[in-house]
Amino acid sequence: MSGLNALFRQRIGMPENEKITFAALDLVLELTAKSIPFENFSIIEQRASAITEDNLVCKLLVNKEGGLCYELNALLYFFLIDNSFHAVLTRGVVYNNDAQAYLTIGRTHATILLAHEDQTYLVDTGFGGNLPLTPVPLTGETVTSRNGAFRARKAHSEHGDYVLEMKLKHKDNDWRIGYAFDSGKPVGDVAELNEIQTIIAEHPDSPFNKHSLITRHTAQGSVTLTDTSLTQWTDGAVAKEKIDGGRFKELLKKHFSR
Structure with missing residues (x-):
């Protein structure tokens, strides 16, 4: 292997x-x-x-x-x-x-x-x-x-x-x-x-060279973190939270172990 x-x-x-x-x-x-x-x-x-x-x-x-x-x-x-x-x-x-x-x-x-x-x-x-x-x-x-x-x-x-x-x-x-x-x-x-x-x-029109983005699937849906928000889908229900830079690092560690 x-x-x-x-x-x-x-x-x-x-x-x-x-x-x-x-x-x-x-x-x-x-x-x-x-x-x-x-x-x-x-x-x-x-x-x-x-x-x-x-x-x-x-x-x-x-x-x-x-x-x-x-x-x-x-x-x-x-x-x-x-x-x-x-x-x-x-x-x-x-x-x-x-x-x-x-x-x-x-x-x-x-x-x-x-x-x-x-x-x-x-x-x-x-x-x-x-x-x-x-x-x-x-x-x-x-x-x-x-x-x-x-x-x-x-x-x-x-x-x-x-x-x-x-x-x-x-x-x-x-x-x-x-x-x-x-x-x-x-x-x-x-x-x-x-x-x-x-x-x-x-490229100036690239959707990925302007703001941080990370997302992954979870057992119940998905979690997406950007530099301004956290979005979680859980069994069809969505919850969105506005965040700042300090909160970004905290949530990155919590949801992505980084």
Whole structure:
């Protein structure tokens, strides 16, 4: 077993001797969403490192930080490959539902496509509070998890040939687009993800280079901390608290052990 495989299992609480089957991926995704937060601290603090397997292991597994999509899904991709799955990374364009338009900063979402028994599935652990928590087949079929309902359907556009759509539990009454992606343009090398990181860190329209953000799933819902607020979803009920800098550090330690 590789060092990444062992450390990943240790981080999410998966036994080292347990075989990771396709049926076990729901559990892997659930444990990962609870254990490794979606966060932008390295961007805000201007200490981002090149996207390599070794750097991801150091940051996410040894130092036990979180990361953004291109880090979280790259790490999961390596874990899946280590466990004999056939997977590739691909890039997508996130949709802003408030503006009813795709983000103008380009293909800055990294996700995973996994092949299993002549079917292709989207697997994503890097989409913040919008995680499917289960593989989503590229057939348009609706799948459900405790986080809501999800589907990946064909939708040819300049942004790709598929879209991921969702109806989050307790939050969405209608389907909404998460992002478009191209099933025919896999990432050839994780080094390509450095382009995403540069855009996220430097582009004036990047949603992640202005304010601190960290979020993870919990057994009852989710917890999200920014430099101005704490938001907790618990069994469908939401509680939001405005905070200051001192409170931020206190809550970061309480909810994220940092």
